[in-house]
Amino acid sequence: MVNLSRRHFLQATGAALATAGLHQVFSHQQTVLxxxxxxxxxxxxxxxxxxxxxxxxxxxxxxxxxxxxxxxxxxxxxxxxxxxxxxxxxxxxxxxxxxxxxxxxxxxxxxxxxxxxxxxxxxxxxxxxxxxxxxxxxxxxxxxxxxxxxxxxxxxxxxxxxxxxxxxxxxxxxxxxxxxxxxxxxxxxxxxxxxxxxxxxxxxxxxxxxxxxxxxxxxxxxxxxxxxxxxxxxxxxxxxxxxxxxxxxxxxxxxxxxxxxxxxxxxxxxxxxxxxxxxxxxxxxxxxxxxxxxxxxxxxxxxxxxxxxxxxxxxxxIDEPNPTAAAIAVTVEGDRAALLIVGIHPSEITPGQVFQSSDRAAWVEVRDRQGLVAIGQVRGTLQSGTPLQLRR
CATH class of the missing domain: 3.40.50.1460 (Rossmann fold)
Structure with a gap:
């Protein structure tokens, strides 16, 4: 487990999102998709x-x-x-x-x-x-x-x-x-x-x-x-x-x-x-x-x-886009992940809500949110770039 406070994780992720280089970092799964x-x-x-x-x-x-x-x-x-x-x-x-x-x-x-x-x-x-x-x-x-x-x-x-x-x-x-x-x-x-x-x-x-x-x-x-x-x-x-x-x-x-x-x-x-x-x-x-x-x-x-x-x-x-999503996993460090909120308004996100992958192999329970970025605890195996839906 990575010892990283929610505040520092939010700050680090926010800084990364503001740079031009982040879009070059993708996992193998993203390349396949x-x-x-x-x-x-x-x-x-x-x-x-x-x-x-x-x-x-x-x-x-x-x-x-x-x-x-x-x-x-x-x-x-x-x-x-x-x-x-x-x-x-x-x-x-x-x-x-x-x-x-x-x-x-x-x-x-x-x-x-x-x-x-x-x-x-x-x-x-x-x-x-x-x-x-x-x-x-x-x-x-x-x-x-x-x-x-x-x-x-x-x-x-x-x-x-x-x-x-x-x-x-x-x-x-x-x-x-x-x-x-x-x-x-x-x-x-x-x-x-x-x-x-x-x-x-x-x-x-x-x-x-x-x-x-x-x-x-x-x-x-x-x-x-x-x-x-x-x-x-x-x-x-x-x-x-x-x-x-x-x-x-x-x-x-x-x-x-x-x-x-x-x-x-x-x-x-x-x-x-x-x-x-x-x-x-x-x-x-x-x-x-x-x-x-x-x-x-x-x-x-x-x-x-x-x-x-x-x-x-x-x-x-493009006739057949990839599946819909409410968030994208941007950064995964140990059991903590930063999500970019993309498909719903961030004001809908509150601590305790859960995002999950379409195959249900991973889910993230929200702990904090700052603007477009939500921080949560990961269960299962989550890769950067994975699209997630909000579990209602």
Whole structure:
């Protein structure tokens, strides 16, 4: 038996969950469960540590999504690339999308991109999408190395963001149609007094960096598209597969504070729902919108490639996911285990409750909980990565 106090075990596990390296540690059992019949590739970006307006829940989003993909949808751990905080620079995100998804995904494979972080708006001298409220302003994703000009807001300047137009071009270059993008960020400026939102302050003085426009021109050449063809395709809708967005164009995406932890209001509800049911993008978005607090004024949406019907396909284009789960064993030390609570709300977990494996070879009696992590005493043989259900 390992002599480790509950408090120290909680602290150690919480620290481990906050690192990018934890997802590389898997048992043989997990590897067997994740053997694919076709390759499944994912790129997950989560950014909390912004120099301006840091967030709290984006790294948790990334961890929750990664665990979902590996343990529920059978992605091999080595095929899920994580870019968290300092690693999520503009260049590293673009390089990873090209190297991991575009160059490796073949027709029939599954590909997935998740982004949790700030969104913003920039002025585009050649806008493709124009609306009455923000004429000439286009949505962007804010990498960790993108900062506002030093004399903002008195003076303008450019930012090192990734435009939605760029994501459209990258999606267009994929060789597989089985692609899902999950985007949990704002695409408009604004804030509230009581809620942390995933939106960087913007005004019309801010433009996109020249490097971003040059990158788009390079992709137009690689795709052999004229600018007019790009405009036509962009206005027609999603480039490839299906996109799930946490908030509509002019809404705010909430970085939600739960008891003991933070996560995206959208991502948390999405991953929790997918742990407990087999569904489609259409039905998943409907469920999230029903469960979202009304005062958030945040409505999620799906968009699918025009005429494809992908909104009615199984989530992530995977027909038979692994069994449902309420928790995943993260760390096992002697007769003590740390569980990541994934399929139910952590507030439902109280000392004395029992989680058990599907084969009933192991069960864990909860002793303590801190945020998304529960600590319990193990009976039987339990391996890291084992999915567990709450015994009612």
């Amino acid at each position: 994740a053997q694919p019949t076709r390759r499944k590739l994912a790129l997950i970006v989560g950014i909390n540590d912004y120099a301006e307006a840091p967030l709290k829940g984006c790294v948790n989003d990334a961890i929750l999504q990664q665990r979902l993909l590996v343990h529920r949808f059978g992605f091999h751990p080595d095929d899920v690339v994580m870019l968290l905080d300092a690693d999520a620079t503009r260049q590293s995100i673009l390089d990873a999308f090209e190297e991991h998804l575009i160059k490796q995904a073949k027709p029939g494979d599954v590909a997935m991109f998740h982004y949790s972080g700030h969104g913003s708006l920039v002025r585009d001298p050649h806008p493709i999408f124009v609306d009455r409220r923000h004429r000439g302003m286009n949505g962007t994703f804010v990498p960790v190395d993108s900062t506002l000009p030093s004399r903002y807001p008195d003076e303008g300047g450019s930012v090192n963001d990734i435009m939605g137009h760029t994501l459209f071009l990258l999606m267009s270059a994929l060789k597989t149609e089985n692609f899902t993008a999950v985007l949990d960020s704002c695409h408009a400026g604004g804030a509230t007094r009581d809620l942390r939102v995933r939106s960087r302050d913007v005004n019309e003085k801010i433009t996109i960096a020249d490097a971003e426009k040059a990158y788009q021109e390079d992709w137009l050449a690689r795709l052999d598209w004229t600018h007019d063809q790009f405009v036509e395709r962009y206005r027609a809708g999603v480039a490839n597969g299906v996109v799930l967005a946490g908030a509509q164009r002019l809404q705010l995406a909430i970085d939600e504070q739960f008891p003991g932890f933070s996560a995206g209001a959208f991502t948390y509800r999405l991953t929790q729902h997918l742990w407990q049911t087999e569904t489609t993008p259409y039905d998943a978005i409907a469920h999230i919108n029903r469960s979202m607090p009304r005062f958030y004024r945040q409505r999620s949406l799906w968009e699918a490639e025009q005429g494809s019907g992908y909104e009615a396909e199984p989530m992530y284009f």
